Amino acid sequence: MKNVQKVLVLLILIALCSTVLFAQGVQEKPKAGGTLNVYSIMPEKYATKIFEEFTKDTGIKVNFVRLSSGEALARLIAEKANPQVDALWGGPADTYEAGVLEGVFDVYSPSEAEKVPAQFRSKDGYWTGIGIIPLTFLSNAKYLKDKGLNPPASWTDLLDPAYRNSLQMADARTSGTATERIYSLVKVYGEDEAYAYQKKLHQNVQLYTKGGAGGAMPIATGQAASGVFYIVDALDIQQQGYDLVISYPKEGVTYGVEASGIIKGAKNKAAAQALMDWASSKRLGEVMVANLINYIPTRPDVTVTNPSLDMSQVKLLEADSTWKGENRTRFVERWIAEVIQQ
Amino acid sequence: MHETNAFRPTRKSLMKTDPALFSALVAVWLSFAIFIFLPVIRLLITTFYVDGIFSLANMRKVLGTSYNIKALYGSLILATSVSIAGTFLGYIFALAVTRTALPRPLKVLLGAVTILPLISPPFTSSISLTLALGPNGMLLKALGIGDFSIYGFLGTWISETLTYFPVAFMVISAILNTMSATLDDAALSLGASRWRMFTTITIPLSLPGIGNSILLLFGASLADFATPLILGGHTFPVLPTEAYLMITGMFDLRGGATLSFLLLVPALLVFFLQRMLLGNKSFVSVTGKNGARTEFAKLPTALSVFICAVCLFIVAFILYLYAIILWGSFVKVWSVNNTFTLEHYAYVFKHGQKAISDTLLIAFLSTVIGSVLAVVIGYVAQRKQFFGKRFFEFTSMLNYALPGTVVGIAYIIAFNQKPILLTGTLSILVAAYVFRYYATGIRSVIASLEQIDPALEEASMSLGASSVRTFTHVTIPLIIPAVLAGMRYLFIHCMTAISATIFLVSVRWTLLTTRILESMTELQFSQASAFSMVLIVIVFLADALMLYLLKVTTSKFHKPQEISYEKVGA
Numbered sequence: 001m002k003n004v005q006k007v008l009v010l011l012i013l014i015a016l017c018s019t020v021l022f023a024q025g026v027q028e029k030p031k032a033g034g035t036l037n038v039y040s041i042m043p044e045k046y047a048t049k050i051f052e053e054f055t056k057d058t059g060i061k062v063n064f065v066r067l068s069s070g071e072a073l074a075r076l077i078a079e080k081a082n083p084q085v086d087a088l089w090g091g092p093a094d095t096y097e098a099g100v101l102e103g104v105f106d107v108y109s110p111s112e113a114e115k116v117p118a119q120f121r122s123k124d125g126y127w128t129g130i131g132i133i134p135l136t137f138l139s140n141a142k143y144l145k146d147k148g149l150n151p152p153a154s155w156t157d158l159l160d161p162a163y164r165n166s167l168q169m170a171d172a173r174t175s176g177t178a179t180e181r182i183y184s185l186v187k188v189y190g191e192d193e194a195y196a197y198q199k200k201l202h203q204n205v206q207l208y209t210k211g212g213a214g215g216a217m218p219i220a221t222g223q224a225a226s227g228v229f230y231i232v233d234a235l236d237i238q239q240q241g242y243d244l245v246i247s248y249p250k251e252g253v254t255y256g257v258e259a260s261g262i263i264k265g266a267k268n269k270a271a272a273q274a275l276m277d278w279a280s281s282k283r284l285g286e287v288m289v290a291n292l293i294n295y296i297p298t299r300p301d302v303t304v305t306n307p308s309l310d311m312s313q314v315k316l317l318e319a320d321s322t323w324k325g326e327n328r329t330r331f332v333e334r335w336i337a338e339v340i341q342q
Numbered sequence: 343m344h345e346t347n348a349f350r351p352t353r354k355s356l357m358k359t360d361p362a363l364f365s366a367l368v369a370v371w372l373s374f375a376i377f378i379f380l381p382v383i384r385l386l387i388t389t390f391y392v393d394g395i396f397s398l399a400n401m402r403k404v405l406g407t408s409y410n411i412k413a414l415y416g417s418l419i420l421a422t423s424v425s426i427a428g429t430f431l432g433y434i435f436a437l438a439v440t441r442t443a444l445p446r447p448l449k450v451l452l453g454a455v456t457i458l459p460l461i462s463p464p465f466t467s468s469i470s471l472t473l474a475l476g477p478n479g480m481l482l483k484a485l486g487i488g489d490f491s492i493y494g495f496l497g498t499w500i501s502e503t504l505t506y507f508p509v510a511f512m513v514i515s516a517i518l519n520t521m522s523a524t525l526d527d528a529a530l531s532l533g534a535s536r537w538r539m540f541t542t543i544t545i546p547l548s549l550p551g552i553g554n555s556i557l558l559l560f561g562a563s564l565a566d567f568a569t570p571l572i573l574g575g576h577t578f579p580v581l582p583t584e585a586y587l588m589i590t591g592m593f594d595l596r597g598g599a600t601l602s603f604l605l606l607v608p609a610l611l612v613f614f615l616q617r618m619l620l621g622n623k624s625f626v627s628v629t630g631k632n633g634a635r636t637e638f639a640k641l642p643t644a645l646s647v648f649i650c651a652v653c654l655f656i657v658a659f660i661l662y663l664y665a666i667i668l669w670g671s672f673v674k675v676w677s678v679n680n681t682f683t684l685e686h687y688a689y690v691f692k693h694g695q696k697a698i699s700d701t702l703l704i705a706f707l708s709t710v711i712g713s714v715l716a717v718v719i720g721y722v723a724q725r726k727q728f729f730g731k732r733f734f735e736f737t738s739m740l741n742y743a744l745p746g747t748v749v750g751i752a753y754i755i756a757f758n759q760k761p762i763l764l765t766g767t768l769s770i771l772v773a774a775y776v777f778r779y780y781a782t783g784i785r786s787v788i789a790s791l792e793q794i795d796p797a798l799e800e801a802s803m804s805l806g807a808s809s810v811r812t813f814t815h816v817t818i819p820l821i822i823p824a825v826l827a828g829m830r831y832l833f834i835h836c837m838t839a840i841s842a843t844i845f846l847v848s849v850r851w852t853l854l855t856t857r858i859l860e861s862m863t864e865l866q867f868s869q870a871s872a873f874s875m876v877l878i879v880i881v882f883l884a885d886a887l888m889l890y891l892l893k894v895t896t897s898k899f900h901k902p903q904e905i906s907y908e909k910v911g912a
Contacts, residue, residue, distance in 0.1 A: 043863075045866070048693075068590055071845070074595060075754065075845065077595070078751065079758050079765060082759060084849070117350075166477070171587070171591075174590060177583055209574055214863070217676075218476075218477075239676050240675050241678045266346075329592065332592065340576045
């Protein structure tokens with residue numbers, strides 16, 4: 001059998017060598033100037049349009065992968081020794097704060113940063129806000145009609161037994177939308193009261209979805225009645241033509257700040273800086289308005305046309321990104337211990 | 343490192359008596375060291391070293407939460423239920439195809455339909471299952487069932503069983519096909535009833551396949567995170583999902599690594615259990631001494647009827663679930679605007695082109711490299727004796743037993759720094775697939791070799807054939823159905839798996855499955871359906887090709903026997 005084994009050994013060696021060869025073969029050298037590699041937490045359909053406009057304006061080509069905020073941060077931390085991307089695009093500012101603590105981001109102050117209000121950018125210049133998204137209630141119009149309900153106008157409306165086993169909202173372990181919900185409740189009720197409320201709310205929850213927008217489709221198709229979402233996700237599904245109602249609680253909601261930042265050790269630093277400069281200009285806000293991308297621009301001087309984004313009738317609660325970043329883990333752990341495991 | 347220690351006691355003798363085996367082992371151990379040990383060790387360091395000191399703090403923290411303990415139980419209960427139910431269903435389907443009088447077209451339909459769940463990403467079928475059986479589900483409404491919750495154990499169990507039973511079907515039908523039909527004839531002509539033949543010949547001879555399938559399904563269910571992620575809800579936590587949530591949601595790599603470390607214990611247990619169950623028995627049935635091939639005897643009528651009824655029910659249900667996805671891919675907006683449109687497919691071919699070609703290239707490379715490795719490892723593990731053999735076998739399965747999420751994270755940590763800088767490359771994706779999914783190939787080769795009497799190879803050699811001729815004309819033809827069965831599964835997995843590689847896709851190399859998951863999270867149900875359909879069609883075509891090869895090679899393998907019978911007869 002010796003010859004047989006020689007053949008086998010040869011085969012293994014070929015297999016191994018080919019692996020190594022491929023490893024060498026695809027190690028492309030980073031091209032100078034013209035390209036930018038990005039992790040986008042912003043949904044792909046928005047990022048594609050925005051980056052297309054950016055490329056038109058600057059000639060810089062953008063390669064990107066869409067990741068959830070936790071995944072993006074986990075990857076950035078794991079890749080710290082050899083960063084694979086130059087910038088992080090979109091995603092809640094508290095994710096950026098967590099990344100700053102891990103030493104993932106570089107300081108950069110975009111050319112028009114001072115035109116962006118101070119609460120929408122990092123104090124130390126690690127990230128800059130590109131959009132604002134308040135929380136909102138999204139309900140299935142037919143469900144409300146069948147049960148004779150008005151659209152929920154207060155957080156306590158969601159405790160109505162009519163909603164029993166028919167709310168879907170995000171899981172605090174995976175979703176920034178869910179932690180935003182906790183921040184809102186803590187700002188409205190105070191911490192202990194907020195958790196007492198969530199325990200009651202839990203009785204009506206059918207499913208905690210992994211993604212912030214995960215419950216929107218079930219609500220649209222009538223699998224679930226109502227839920228709490230960022231306005232951008234709620235408007236997006238409504239614009240697809242489903243019969244849905246958007247309403248706000250009278251006690252108020254907090255809002256998320258979508259951010260952007262440069263990765264420490266970025267291989268295409270100049271291109272990344274160009275993206276940040278572009279994002280802090282009025283141009284980004286105008287692109288978003290023109291493409292029905294429903295973030296409220298951080299630049300106050302951009303005119304918003306969609307009436308649903310008019311916040312003058314909505315009570316917005318202030319929640320500082322640093323406060324969010326500091327409390328996030330504790331809030332989520334308490335949510336697991338008291339709400340999920342009860 | 344482990345491998346050099348494992349060798350030392352026998353190095354001298356092994357080098358002398360079997361230098362080829364020795365070098366084969368060195369080569370394989372080397373690849374294990376790089377692609378299995380290095381990532382795992384880096385991961386253990388992350389788990390057990392806090393600030394440079396060995397510490398159990400992470401472990402204590404994780405084990406101190408009742409929810410995590412619940413997740414451990416959940417994983418075990420789920421994996422056990424899925425492996426039993428899936429193997430049962432797989433066995434029934436395998437019997438229907440190999441041992442009943444069902445008309446041929448129906449058998450082809452059975453085979454074709456069963457691979458549907460396998461060739462689509464698991465979360466796709468979870469979504470259609472939700473639409474059918476979820477709250478306000480279409481099937482529930484049609485049947486008038488009001489209060490039924492799919493979220494939790496039940497939904498996860500149904501979905502995983504439907505997803506993984508085709509694996510059992512593939513493994514078991516390969517075994518049932520290579521059994522010798524003359525044993526059936528002998529039993530019947532000696533006066534045994536068909537029941538007695540079934541319980542004393544068919545079942546015992548298929549034990550390697552059953553054990554193999556239970557092990558594979560247990561492992562697959564233990565590591566699956568996508569299905570519980572969608573259907574588990576918060577009432578039924580399982581470890582891989584909790585680990586994934588901890589890493590992606592809480593940014594807690596240590597906690598997630600520690601949680602998944604707990605999964606190693608049941609994985610080890612199952613592995614040793616299987617060795618104990620099957621290790622000492624002989625399942626030789628291809629002896630080379632049997633005569634002309636005859637048809638397999640049919641099963642008792644009552645059993646046949648039951649089997650066909652179960653198969654048709656399952657097939658109808660699967661077709662219904664996939665009809666939902668097919669329909670969804672052709673309508674403008676799911677459930678609101680049901681106008682027929684091709685715009686989603688246009689989008690897929692415009693924006694998904696790179697994902698399609700990347701996925702195909704990666705799957706093709708992984709299948710070829712993985713199959714070669716699987717044949718070598720399976721052959722060495724089954725036919726050869728050497729020190730540390732069980733450890734060798736276990737190591738080869740390690741990446742498969744670990745949840746994909748953890749393998750993905752471990753690969754990033756291990757291959758993101760010199761000397762082996764692989765992140766963002768094609769090879770990291772290929773390596774992740776090869777060392778994770780060649781397991782099916784290995785098990786399949788081993789199970790097949792267990793059925794083949796080494797006397798066949800010895801006979802060939804003593805009749806004057808060279809060892810190369812023996813290998814190419816006896817061993818390879820005999821195990822080729824098993825190798826191809828393993829290749830099919832490897833290819834399918836490379837096309838559809840996501841748990842490990844979701845962490846390894848980069849701006850340069852992207853996969854279809856991540857695009858589908860993306861469309862799902864962006865609520866583009868129709869777009870996700872179109873992506874899924876494209877993926878399913880590609881895999882289905884590739885699979886049909888391999889099935890054809892399997893058929894050709896199986897019939898080739900029977901020819902020598904007929905010839906040998908003629909010679910004996912003369």
